[in-house]
Amino acid sequence: MLLPGHPRPPPAPQSAQNQGLRRQVEPPGQLLRLFYCTVLVCSKETSALTDFSGYLTKLLQNHTAYACDGDYLNLQCPRHSTISVQSAFYGQDYQMCSSQEPISQREDNLTCVASTTLQKVLDECQNQRACHLLVNSRVFGPDLCPGSSKYLLVSFKCQPNELKNKTVCENQELKLHCHESKFLNIYSAAYGRRTQQRDICSSGAELLPPFDCLSYTALQVLSRRCYGKQRCKVLVDNYHFGSPCLPGVKKYLTVAYACVPKNILTAVDPAVANLNPSLKKDDEHGITFNPSGSRVVRKDGVIVSNSLAAFAYIRAHPERAALLFMSSVCIGLLLTLCALVIRVSCTKDFRELRQGREHLVLGSDKAEEDSEEDLEEEDSSDSQFPEELSRFCRTSYPAYSSIEAAELAERIERREQVIQEIWMNSGLDSSLPRNVGHFY
Incomplete structure (x- = not known):
């Protein structure tokens, strides 16, 4: 009990043991702050995983863009990827960019198609990350349907910067193969010859073309024969890919492809799960399965494929x-x-x-x-x-x-x-x- 007029005595000093106990009891507050930081970081990581799965989807899916006459066609791919044009159409359709009657439009549909559309789009947008192309009849050659409104329709893919590329000369066999639980995805293909590439499939006696002669229908052929399969064999000749060059020109086929894990490719394209395996029947698509020549499956890239499969599972x-x-x-x-x-x-x-x-x-x-x-x-x-x-x-x-x-x-x-x-x-x-x- 304090008497009036007497100062209050100073508090008794705490022992070192009590101070040590206080220091040991304090960490739960720090642990809560650490928990909040962990939750924030994990939420950011979860959003990053979602962004990465969206990035993979953009790389595997086919994208379509169109624009009417007088507008700009905008094609864009995410980082570390470029545009790979699959097909292009410039013409007239009664359902798009037109105020005319459907009957008159149907009569002009077959004639109002520019044959140089694909080559023009390839020259402007191929292997670019972004492309802005003005849609105008003068860009694609003479106007076959003057006075009618037309549109440009482009189908493209976003191919990664790191792809597997393969070149096969004419009259040779193209062999594409992926490891276990991975399937082929074709990004680009061209059959013919470029004037700048004189050393490819050249013996010195063949005729060199004065201009690039390429057939981009090889992409459709390979996609139809090899897409979604583990291995594929195709004979490179004029019978399968046409003859875009003059007689006597030695041609070759260039392919850009990737091996995609089955889970990811199935999540993007469910129809892949219904495809028959390429080795189910012997000698199917020119493939002969020889059990005696089989080897132990190599485990290259198992970590990468497992991580991609984990991302696909998280996305699903x-x-x-x-x-x-x-x-x-x-x-x-x-x-x-x-x-x-x-x-x-x-x-x-x-x-x-x-x-x-x-x-x-x-x-x-x-x-x-x-x-x-x-x-x-x-x-x-x-x-x-x-x-x-x-x-x-x-x-x-x-x-x-x-x-x-x-x-x-x-x-x-x-x-x-x-x-x-x-x-x-x-x-x-x-x-x-x-x-x-x-x-x-």
């Missing part, structure tokens, strides 16, 4: 993927909280145990020191007695030995005297009778 089942992700995050947080609680609760017990152990160690050390001192005292007392005894022995032994030696010397002298007296007496006794005898 977003709710399930989100549920699994949140469940894993919750389990991880629960394990982290359990570890933190165990650490906070057990630290104090460990500290008390350590202190008790230190007290026991100190007590045992003191007892050992006391016992050592007692032993030293006993040893010192025991050592003093032998020293005194040895000192006594050292002092008494010389005196005892000198007295004994004197007595022994006296005894020897007495013995010698007795012996001498005996010899003397014995000598006198023997001499007396002799003297007496002579006397008598």
Whole structure:
């Protein structure tokens, strides 16, 4: 109780143990902040996965764009991909860009088609990321239907910058093959010859064309024969791809394709799942299956294909993927909280145990020191007695030995005297009778 006028005493300083416990109890707040950051990062990663699946869809699907006369046709592909024109049509249709009667439009449909449309679109937009083309009859040659409104229809794909390219000369066989669980997707193909490419399929004796002679119908032929299959064989000749060049010109086929995992290609085009495998029948499409020549399937690109398959699964089942992700995050947080609680609760017990152990160690050390001192005292007392005894022995032994030696010397002298007296007496006794005898 405080009396009036007396200042309040300062708060008692907290012990280091309480401060340590406070520091150990503080981390749950930091853990909550970490949890919020994890949720934000994971949401960003989920959106990134969704964007990536959309990116793959744009690369695999066919895109269509059209524009009427006087408008601009806009073609655009995502990053790291370019435009690959599949087909182009410039003409008249009663359903688009026209105010005329349908009957009159149907009569002009067959004649109002520009044959140079595909080549013009290829020159302007092929292998470009974005293309803006003005739709006008003058762009595509002479106007076959003056006064009628026409439109431009273009079908294209967005091909990745990294594709598999293959070139096969005329009268040779094209072989396309993908590894297990992957299927072919054809992006572009052309049959003929370019004037700049003189070294391809050239022996030096054939005739070179004065201009590029290419047939882009090879794309439709290969797509029809090879799309959605694991392997494909086609003979490169004029019978299959036509003859776009002059006689005597050595032609070749160039193909740009990719091997797409089955799950992704099926998600984009469900009709692929209904296609018959290319090896189901022997000698189908010019393929002969030889079991003796089969080899172990190589595992190149397994990690990439598995990751793409995972993206396809997430795209097909977003709710399930989100549920699994949140469940894993919750389990991880629960394990982290359990570890933190165990650490906070057990630290104090460990500290008390350590202190008790230190007290026991100190007590045992003191007892050992006391016992050592007692032993030293006993040893010192025991050592003093032998020293005194040895000192006594050292002092008494010389005196005892000198007295004994004197007595022994006296005894020897007495013995010698007795012996001498005996010899003397014995000598006198023997001499007396002799003297007496002579006397008598």
